Amino acid sequence: MSTSAATRTALLEDADYWRGPPADVGGGWPHKEWQHFVIFGGEWTILFNLNLDGTGAARTITILDREGWQGHVAHCRNPRFRPGRLDATFDQAGMRWRDGRYEIWQHGTGVRLEGVLEPISTPSLTHNIHLGPGAHLSWCLIPRLLASGWFEVDGQRVPFEGRLAYHDHNWGRFGWGGDFSWDWGCAVPDDLASPWTVIFARMNDRARHRTTATSVFLMKDGRHVRYFRNAEVRFETEGQMAPRPSGRVPAAAALLVPDEDHDVPRWTRFEASKGEDTLSGQVEARRRGQVLIPADNDLCRIVRLNEVHTRVRVEGRIADERVHFEGPGVLEVVRG
């Protein structure tokens, strides 16, 4: 292991461990936490999410986009993890940290999966992202990994090797359905040799009358080279995606939402600048699925997490170096 890899491993072990519910639970919003992985396969994209929902129970969300989204939400009554460690088992799914790499698996219903993900970027931490009154979220970001493994759907196994992947970990106190919404996305280049990765986010109140925070992260060779935030970043959108998602999970929750909606714009664009540095992105939404989550504060409300396969083009100039890449991305649009 090279020195840089050893350093990266140490940083990651210090940053990405499961927090778990705080000892002083107090009142207010419940503790929520999830570990999220995205693997970009070219013809397909997989999202895998181990999720503590604040009630002591947990869920595993595994969804695949391959000309349309499909997947499954598995409930787990007794998630096994230790605060301070990265390993976790949620019934037939889980994650393990071994030799500086993540191992993930999902052997239950729906899309089955095994993968080994090697971080090739340094982690970064952002704390206390505001999600409405008394609610906040922390964010550990490992934006670039190399993934190998397989997934299996309808009995057909698809192996993959050396694919770019993204990982993050969120935890905090908030309730689904609270006074927030977000548009979050990441993108990687088609060309594995291209060093760039970009992550962007816009946090709003639930009605989207007010933007509470914006951010764009640019990574080169796994290192953060520029972070734009708030007044340095401007977002705009254009058009609308087809009003019907290609897949919804859990399917039964779709009984409670309209067949069609206009949650996701066809185009999302961002412009970021700080001093002489500029960066712009054009995000074309191509296919979307929805993960439907019951609101914590309203029995009959469902929150829609739109997961969108995107095509992204990024241009800019940072420290006199031209930035340019095109590639696949994922956009997550939370509404409801």
Added chain:
Amino acid sequence: MAEPVTDILRRALRLVEERRADAYAGMAGSLDGLSLAVSVSVSDCLVLRGAEGALREEPVEGRAAIRISTDRDSVRALLAGRMTLNESLRSGAIELAGTAEALGHGLRAFEFFVCALLRIDEAEQLRRELER
């Protein structure tokens, strides 16, 4: 032999009553004074009535205020996301009858029912049993 759909529905109602008192009260309140008949086949029927904050099963006789008629495959298609509720109604896979006011109350009760089941882990097992 597969368990009748209405038996699974009875178990789901018990789960909601035991685990989600708020949703159960919402269902009973929505159906207060109304009868609801679910018919999946000649021998697979259920009639409920909302009264005094509870849902009570009644004998299958007479004409209920809200009448739902469907079959097992249509329920499975709905729960698997292969058809939406609107599509099921338009295609006749699920037939609804009653006055507009009664159907409005029935829809509200249905929303409470589904919202409760989404929050109860054991409900997933019931869904799997419907797939058999």
